[in-house]
Amino acid sequence: MTADGNGNLVQLTAKDFKSDQEVRWCPGCGDYAILNVIQGFMPELGLTRERIVFVSGIGCAARFPYYMQTYGMHSIHGRAPAIATGLAVSRPDLSVWVVTGDGDALSIGGNHLIHALRRNVNLKILLFNNEIYGLTKGQYSPTSRIGKVTKSTPMGSLDYPFNPLSVAIGAEASFVARAIDTDKKGLTEVLGAAARHRGSAFVEILQNCNIYNDGAFDFVREDKANRIYLAHGERIRFGAESEKGVQQYPDGSLRVVDVDEAGENSLLVHDTAHAQASLAFALSRITFETHGAVPLGVFRALERPVYDDLMSEQLDRARDERGEGDLAALLHSGDTWTVG
Amino acid sequence: MTADGNGNLVQLTAKDFKSDQEVRWCPGCGDYAILNVIQGFMPELGLTRERIVFVSGIGCAARFPYYMQTYGMHSIHGRAPAIATGLAVSRPDLSVWVVTGDGDALSIGGNHLIHALRRNVNLKILLFNNEIYGLTKGQYSPTSRIGKVTKSTPMGSLDYPFNPLSVAIGAEASFVARAIDTDKKGLTEVLGAAARHRGSAFVEILQNCNIYNDGAFDFVREDKANRIYLAHGERIRFGAESEKGVQQYPDGSLRVVDVDEAGENSLLVHDTAHAQASLAFALSRITFETHGAVPLGVFRALERPVYDDLMSEQLDRARDERGEGDLAALLHSGDTWTVG
Amino acid sequence: MSSTKPVEQLERVVIRFAGDSGDGMQLTGDRFTSETAVFGNDLATLPDFPAEIRAPAGSLPGVSGFQLHFADHDILTPGDQPSVLVAMNPAALKVNIGDLVKGGTVIVNTDAFNDRNLQKAGYESNPLEDGSLEGFHVHPVALSSMTVEALKEVEGITSREAERSKNFFALGLMSWLYHRPMEGTLAFIESKFAQRPEIAEANTRAFKAGWNYGETSEDFAVSYEIAPAQLAPGTYRQVSGNTALTYGLVAASRLSGLPLFLGAYPITPASDVLEQLAQMKHFGVRTFQAEDEIAASGAALGAAFGGALGVTTSAGPGVVLKSETVGLAVTLELPLLIVDVQRAGPSTGMPTKPEQADLLMVLFGRNSESPVPVVAASTPAGCFHAAIEAARIAIKYRTPVFLLSDAYLANGSEPWLIPDVGELADISTEFATEPNDGDAFLPYRRDPETLARPWAIPGTPGLEHRIGGLEKADETGNVSYDPENHDLMTRLRAAKVAGIAADIPELEVDDPDGADTLVLGWGSTYGAIGAAARRVRAGGRTVATAHLRYLNPFPRNTGEVVRSYEKVLIPEMNLGQLRMLIRAQFLVDAAGYNKVRGRPFRAAELEDAITALVDS
Amino acid sequence: MSSTKPVEQLERVVIRFAGDSGDGMQLTGDRFTSETAVFGNDLATLPDFPAEIRAPAGSLPGVSGFQLHFADHDILTPGDQPSVLVAMNPAALKVNIGDLVKGGTVIVNTDAFNDRNLQKAGYESNPLEDGSLEGFHVHPVALSSMTVEALKEVEGITSREAERSKNFFALGLMSWLYHRPMEGTLAFIESKFAQRPEIAEANTRAFKAGWNYGETSEDFAVSYEIAPAQLAPGTYRQVSGNTALTYGLVAASRLSGLPLFLGAYPITPASDVLEQLAQMKHFGVRTFQAEDEIAASGAALGAAFGGALGVTTSAGPGVVLKSETVGLAVTLELPLLIVDVQRAGPSTGMPTKPEQADLLMVLFGRNSESPVPVVAASTPAGCFHAAIEAARIAIKYRTPVFLLSDAYLANGSEPWLIPDVGELADISTEFATEPNDGDAFLPYRRDPETLARPWAIPGTPGLEHRIGGLEKADETGNVSYDPENHDLMTRLRAAKVAGIAADIPELEVDDPDGADTLVLGWGSTYGAIGAAARRVRAGGRTVATAHLRYLNPFPRNTGEVVRSYEKVLIPEMNLGQLRMLIRAQFLVDAAGYNKVRGRPFRAAELEDAITALVDS
């Protein structure tokens, strides 16, 4: 239930969050699934639509704001975290969401992303990772795999890819999670956790671009046995029968083991709120290539002072200490003299 | 010994690497110490001066190239890794060094830094971290600590700082190390390891800015007992009497223990070349604030294909497969027709 | 196959293919163009795809078009208005019908005119039935179902896949209608779909079925012949601006002996220069897809420092990010080629649409006095020589150079008389290898003629030196805050660029009849201005034209030329950028014809504008 | 204290303090200026610090200077040449002596003239002894040793610390020499060094010792009085451009009722606007030191979207990085204030030196047609009103606005008649709160008069809407690729900015005697042009002056003004940027006087230039 402008309680539904703009992604694009989940999730925020803002950069993903019946800005390539920072910091009453792509967030916008994360600005950043530049028709992106043949890498990509979660954790992100476009339940849960987290929340959403990079995530999007759902305080298990688990080596790295063989108690217990980010980082290194499975859900959710709050507090403190600013007094500060 | 242009062996010395430009840092600046160590180290490269290039951005640190009797470019703020990438990739015969500051590398230049690291371009990146903007006279930087009072933060900084090594490891750096400006031995060793590493080498050098941030690193710069020197394959010990050591918790985080109490064998063994970066990351989280000590030396040195090599290989392969490009044939490719 | 029906002779035709983004209209247009080129007509094309994302099938924003003008004489533009429209669905009809000439021909895919599609296109009733197409010559063709029918014996394809071949059916029909040679397309299908022989088979059959339909259907009573044009002798190919640009860059690398290093970040409509150069590794071309435009230009500059031909390509919203690097290159005095394939703005604007409004940005978009030469291409094929020329200037004068193209040139194509590689001029330079002041090396001691400084690349023993973005002392290049030195260096940098005027051809004027009015253009308006001038002259009036290929510095006779006419008209797809420069520099009261619609001028509107001025 | 020695009356003095970067010359100059201001002279200052890093003590690049011009009448510039030079060491003497007027006075710290320092300054012999200062009136003063001597009883300071107080000794001496009131400086020392009473004590003693030295030393036979100037009645303070700008921004926030959000990244010479605004948190000012200039401007724009007065401050090399964001703001039609404190370029250039060469960049440095209003301050104090005016335009017209200052205005200072806060005009606006089309909200439906669109900020129920960088349909703001719409929107954006001409004052001309020649200026050349015109007139010639405070659009009578003079001279610290605009727009053959030396014009050189043109 949400209070509207007049204080009346109203129950918003997904439909209330659909704008009148025709959705213009390619038929079959994973973005549709995400849009549906987010529109479905929005009422859970318990906010009226005018309090919500979606800010995006440029890319297929970045068209997102047009389809949401909230405030929105489709800005410039890579800069959404910076623009959203200004908005969130000066308007702490708003719920500010950033929608971005792997190119937008990690290529041109990498710097703004990591700085927003370290500052812990109250932003929810949703990165639609399709491991390709969709909008510009199929060049490789910073998450494309080595050897990937794309329009701009006819002999295969040479660039070692970023692991978005490792980047975020290395950049001091206080909240880091992952979900899959078509996994309505998992994605909804992650969105909820992100929304509840005060501060920056970084969510990687594995998104299928069926035109330029179809099937990039089939191993986990199609094969549920390869999904490791993380749950705080619980031992990390997965597999069709939960027959596999994650264990830690003495050197800090993680391996996948057979639960029956290794014993349930030898499994790692997930802790989203550890003071040290090392565990979350190690989990981010579990990939299909290295471990044959992909962790999903919340990797890290650590409470840390929020930039916007801290700034508001300084303003309050300044006023407490110095009184509300007096313009005339300011202009007269320092040595003055009067001419008769 | 170095072969000069005529193939004669010559023994270069530090003096050969001093340019004729007057050094213009503030008296007492830690940059002087670094300059001396680097000039002293250069002959070890075994390269003639013309094969070496220093590229920098803008900042006090970035004046560095002017003082080196090598090729050099003092470029624009934050962009040195990008410029150096172009140079290194197109000239694999050169030894390309980037000198940068904490503002230059991690504020405006953060994106270029992380991309150079993930690509593993053959660059040696030296970040002079003084936790302040020196050249612009004392504003806080992305490595300044929370609460730091500077010219631009009269009530204290609100920004949670980056840990440069965590950022680098999160960005897939293949070589990561740390040294102290005045620690000639430690710094020289790290430079040597960086030079030997093929690919991107990232070195954080703790540097004292005695004008705007004096004493920022005194706890480790002055107090050697707080230095944890890392050595590959060895258990991690430190302290005046090597009485302390580093142990790993079951949750992946690290703690400092008393060796006598905990037992030598319980200590973590350092491994710079582990396939998973988790250990290096966990080590990067050991700080004075959290653990009372600071690791120095090489955190990570993993062999990985080098971007420049990979690109050269593709060029070679293309020529092998398609023959050396023939301009006339290219122009005539596709449908052509002849008018009588 | 040759037609048995009556044949009519035409001088020129303008066809527009239009359909859904997924309907393969660009491919269809390309193929028809190739057939036409090989046949020997002169031609010009105008692809027109609206947005970057494939909009939902059947919607208005999803319509993709391809216009082709071909003739038995030399032509200059892709044509103002199509005389023939091929519309694959209602949306394509709706979007394009307004452009068709009165009495023009419409070929529609009737299968697509179902309720759902009509509704998506916003038609309240079926235009094929409600009489709204009266006045046009409509050929209703059941393209989809006839294609499916024709392919029912092809094995291994679904009926959806079969339906997708309908564009080849349409192509076959149009090829029949205009007597295009079929061989090229048949060979193309073979090679393009070599990996999927069943698709090759399907497309081949569809193509032939379309041809046969034309030949047999009573709806098509006549076919048309457009005789080959009289082109200069030589070997031709069809080329788009982006391809010609790519070739020009590769040629510049060869002609200069410098390895090509491209730093680029994808952006419409410049991306395919990156993509095409990535295919040129056997030419020693290194392409670096950077993290952003700043890094792209930075890497190119770094490569230039190392002795490469450093190039960076983008469109306006990306070029704006390169400004700081270009400023550095200005003061470092290193060669750097910055290609701006202009598109409609401001900001993200209309990414696939042409505009020529970045001129002032490339001239002035940097802090302080930061002069950069600017070269602009005027035709798709002209991008080849423009690229070589821009590289020549950059290398010879050690300066960044802007090369301007636009979305129209980039995607448009025309026949190109392939140059003889052996006759392309050498543009090589010499690196400094020796001290130039006794034992010392002065990196800013200039060549007295060109004012270029020596280019001493790392690896050269004895010439170790440092350069940077701070002001440099004359000759030594050391950091200098000396006031008079700064003034001197500022003027030297300006003089170096201004001096290039002596090294470029004079502005050519086309003025057969001694006119009072000059039409001065630059960039991709070349064709439209030329066509308009022909019409004006055909109408009995006199008009002169001149086209600037160098925007900075101007050719040395530019002032003389513009001052020698009573009236000067400068048509631009912007609000008057060249006009401002000409007025300021030569104090000539030049008028403008300015439209900013994200599409090329039509000859007819320019004809009107010129006529009005001539008569005024 | 008052002097017992003979007193001479002077009308004006120009003093330059010069010493090592570590010698505290800026502080000394500031204090002397404050004393002078409080005394009631008119004044103007010119700080001059060469590079950003403290070069090694005693070196030429390490010299820092501060020039002050004060007089008993109103003055316009910090003076062409100092008549008095205080040189704390040989390097300071070497760098500055060439500027001193013939017969001028030099006060030197003899203690610093040791061999080492002489050598560092490149002196082969001691200029105090080798006769090279003949022709000047030299006062050798053992500043260092006398200071140490005077402080030997102060406890808790080292002798090095004692020596550091020598600048206060010098200040005391100069204060005596020119009859400056001491109280302000004594109070200043108390408060500034409140945390370190021993330093306060030392500086106080040094200051007094300097005064006493003047009074007792036989070397100083006379002292000087410069009567207070006749200034308009009111309360004054001394203000630098950056401080006035800061105050102007705070005032604009108050006057508009919008909270101020500053996004900035440090850069010389703009950093202290960020630093000063960071002190204004009790005014509700949020300062955000961003990761770079792109983020700084982005955050300011984001804040503006949310209803704040979004401001971003930088210098040329940083402003160039904001271009893409400004382009977005142009198309979003949101208020945004971009402050460019210009410095010498190109590229990094000479960071502490003034230039006015970013004009064309701010006008044209964005892709496509992207019009932005430009306001320029002309004097340090004038930065206050310029900031308010720029904010007013941004808010009222929903547009980014550039505000130009430069390093000279930023650091220079002058007396300022403090405005009555109550009399500053309201610049508030109204946010949209209701639908404007029946039940619907059209975010691009414009106010017919201003052409501004409604500003509906998030949080406003019912007005949810999306804006973006793609071209927007008129009124609805929906993405549109329609050609005619794009042309319309391009023209509407241009018309909106052009229309501001109706809302700004006409260009004022100062032409007391009906001259033939107009000198047209903009920015910080105001003082020098005014002073030069006075001289020209004093020399019996006639000349008119006018100064542009709006560079886009120009005041509506600008054409009329420039066309009404036979000759127009446009002096600029660039190669002719305004001149180009004036020539293009009005077809007037304006001449330029252009020097790009990284320092303000001297009145004398402009006098010569004007005289030459008047006489031509």
Ligand SMILES: Cc1ncc(C[n+]2csc(CCOP(=O)(O)OP(=O)(O)O)c2C)c(N)n1
């Ligand atoms: C400054 C700038 N550079 C480049 C572009 C072109 N561009 C638009 S989106 C995009 C990348 C899109 O990739 P991603 O962020 O992964 O989004 P996706 O389309 O895959 O959802 C690029 C390069 C641009 N619009 N602006």
Ligand SMILES: Cc1ncc(C[n+]2csc(CCOP(=O)(O)OP(=O)(O)O)c2C)c(N)n1
């Ligand atoms: C584009 C641009 N923005 C800002 C500046 C101003 N600037 C120069 S150096 C610097 C920061 C220097 O800090 P750091 O990199 O830590 O180097 P340090 O001086 O501390 O060695 C800044 C902000 C600039 N030169 N260019």
Ligand code: SF4
């Ligand atoms: S190109 Fe890919 S990401 Fe973009 S809309 Fe199409 S399917 Fe989706």
Ligand code: SF4
């Ligand atoms: S300001 Fe700091 S970092 Fe810069 S030269 Fe001085 S001491 Fe060194």
Ligand SMILES: [Mg+2]
């Ligand atoms: Mg993507």
Ligand SMILES: [Mg+2]
């Ligand atoms: Mg620093």
